[in-house]
Amino acid sequence: MQQSRISLAIVIMSLACKPIAKSQTVRQTGNAIPPTVSAQRRTPIVVVAHNVLPSVVNIQTEATIRRRQIDPFFDPFGFFGGGNRTYTSLGSGFVWSTDGIIVTNNHVVEGASRVSVIFSDGTKVSAKLIGVDPDSDLAVLRVDSKSLVPAPLGTSADLMIGETVVAVGNPFGLSGSVTTGVVSALGRSVPSKEEGRTFTDFIQTDASINPGNSGGPLLNIEGKVVGINTAILGNAQGIGFAIPVDRARKIIQDLLRYGQVRSAWIGAVTATITPEEAKRLGIRATRGAIISRVFDGSPAAAAGLHGGDVITAVGGKVVDSREAFATFTTTVPSGQPVELTVVREGSPRTVTVRPADPPKDLGLKILWEIAGLRVTDSRGVVVEQVARGSRSANIGLEPGDAIVGVNGNQIQSVSDLNNALIGSTDRSSIVLDVERGRFIYSLTFPMAV
Incomplete structure (x- = not known):
C-alpha cells in the first residue's frame, strides 16, 4: 500500500513538472474550392475571399468597469450599484506576419483589460498589446503562435477611384463575412464624434463596414491588402473607411520597434487655411496648411520655410488641412527628402525639406x-x-x-x-x-x- 502511494506521488509529480507548450498550433488552411464549381462561379472575388479568410481573425476584448460605491442609506443591499462589471466586445483583425503579429483598430482594444484572438479554425489565443496609434486608429497585438499565414500585403499608392475592393471581417460577431464595393474616394478627412478626433487620408468605400468589421483587411481584386477597415461613423449608410496600407506599414513598424509612432521632425507649426481665412489674410491659396511658426535650427528653417507660407502639397499629394499635412509627415522616414509645394506671396514654389529625428530635449x-x-x-x-x-x-x-x-x-x-x-x-x-x-x-x- 505504501509503495502504491509512493508510485502515485511520483506520477503526479511528473505530470506537474511536464513543460507547458509555449505556443499553440493554429490550423489556418481553409477548405479547397470543390472541383465541381464551374469557372464562371469561381470569380476573382470568390478566389480573394477563399484565400484570405484563414488569415482574418476575431478580436474578443474584456473591459472591467468599476461601479460606484454602495450607498448604505439609499441602497443598503447594493441593488443599484457597487462592485465591478465586465463587458465584452468583438472586432476584427488579420495576421500581419508569420511570427504572431496581429493588426486591428485602436478603438477595438481601447480600454480592454484582456484581449483574445480567435482564428478561423476556432483556436482561441491570449494576445499581448504591443502598441497603439489613436491618430490613425491602429493597434498591434502579438500572439504566442508561430508559422502563421499572413494576409498578402499590397500597396495603396496606386489605388484608383472605382476600383473593386473586398472587405472581410466579423460584423456583429458573424465570423468570416465578405462584402464588396468600389473605392469611392481617396484622401478623405473624417471627423469622428465617438473618437473625439479627425482622421485624415482615409480610403472611402461603399463596401459595408459595420460594427465588428473594424480591423479587418480591405483587399484589391488581386487579393492583396490595400487598407485596414475602420467603422468610425456609427450611423453611416453605404459609406465605409479604411486606413491606407502604405501609411499603416510605417506606423506598425514603429510600434513594433519602439512601442510608439516616431514621426520625423520638420519643425514647422501649421494651421488649416480656409477660403475665409485666406481672404482675411489676403492669401491667394484657398486650401492648405499655413505655417505659423518655424523653430530655430529645424529642417524647416534649413529649407528656407517662413511663417505665412502655405503648404498645398507634399510629394505631389494635395494638402487641404493641418491634419493632412501632419498625416503625410508621420509616414516620412527620417532623412528622406520631401518636396513641398508652397505658396508664398501668391506664387507657388517647390521647397525640399529633409525631416530629421527630433532633438532629445x-x-x-x-x-x-x-x-x-x-x-x-x-x-x-x-x-x-x-x-x-x-x-x-x-x-x-x-x-x-x-x-x-x-x-x-x-x-x-x-x-x-x-x-x-x-x-x-x-x-x-x-x-x-x-x-x-x-x-x-x-x-x-x-x-x-
Whole structure:
C-alpha cells in the first residue's frame, strides 16, 4: 500500500513538472474550392475571399468597469450599484506576419483589460498589446503562435477611384463575412464624434463596414491588402473607411520597434487655411496648411520655410488641412527628402525639406519658446524660471508652481514632460495643467508665434 502511494506521488509529480507548450498550433488552411464549381462561379472575388479568410481573425476584448460605491442609506443591499462589471466586445483583425503579429483598430482594444484572438479554425489565443496609434486608429497585438499565414500585403499608392475592393471581417460577431464595393474616394478627412478626433487620408468605400468589421483587411481584386477597415461613423449608410496600407506599414513598424509612432521632425507649426481665412489674410491659396511658426535650427528653417507660407502639397499629394499635412509627415522616414509645394506671396514654389529625428530635449526647448518656462525635477515637475514678457509671466505663473499634466495626460517627471511635448509638435496649441496649492489650472499656450 505504501509503495502504491509512493508510485502515485511520483506520477503526479511528473505530470506537474511536464513543460507547458509555449505556443499553440493554429490550423489556418481553409477548405479547397470543390472541383465541381464551374469557372464562371469561381470569380476573382470568390478566389480573394477563399484565400484570405484563414488569415482574418476575431478580436474578443474584456473591459472591467468599476461601479460606484454602495450607498448604505439609499441602497443598503447594493441593488443599484457597487462592485465591478465586465463587458465584452468583438472586432476584427488579420495576421500581419508569420511570427504572431496581429493588426486591428485602436478603438477595438481601447480600454480592454484582456484581449483574445480567435482564428478561423476556432483556436482561441491570449494576445499581448504591443502598441497603439489613436491618430490613425491602429493597434498591434502579438500572439504566442508561430508559422502563421499572413494576409498578402499590397500597396495603396496606386489605388484608383472605382476600383473593386473586398472587405472581410466579423460584423456583429458573424465570423468570416465578405462584402464588396468600389473605392469611392481617396484622401478623405473624417471627423469622428465617438473618437473625439479627425482622421485624415482615409480610403472611402461603399463596401459595408459595420460594427465588428473594424480591423479587418480591405483587399484589391488581386487579393492583396490595400487598407485596414475602420467603422468610425456609427450611423453611416453605404459609406465605409479604411486606413491606407502604405501609411499603416510605417506606423506598425514603429510600434513594433519602439512601442510608439516616431514621426520625423520638420519643425514647422501649421494651421488649416480656409477660403475665409485666406481672404482675411489676403492669401491667394484657398486650401492648405499655413505655417505659423518655424523653430530655430529645424529642417524647416534649413529649407528656407517662413511663417505665412502655405503648404498645398507634399510629394505631389494635395494638402487641404493641418491634419493632412501632419498625416503625410508621420509616414516620412527620417532623412528622406520631401518636396513641398508652397505658396508664398501668391506664387507657388517647390521647397525640399529633409525631416530629421527630433532633438532629445526638443520638448523643453518648445516649453521655453512658447511658454517661457524652465523646469526641474523636485518632487514632480517644478517651474524654476519664468521668462519676462512671456505668456506664462502675463498669466501670473511663478517659480515653485508645479506642472502635473500635458494635453490631459498626467506627468511625473521632466522626462515625461519633454516626451509629451515632443509628441505634440503637430498640435496648434499645448495645454498645461499647473498646480498651485490645492488648485490645478488648465492653461492653453498657442504654438503659433
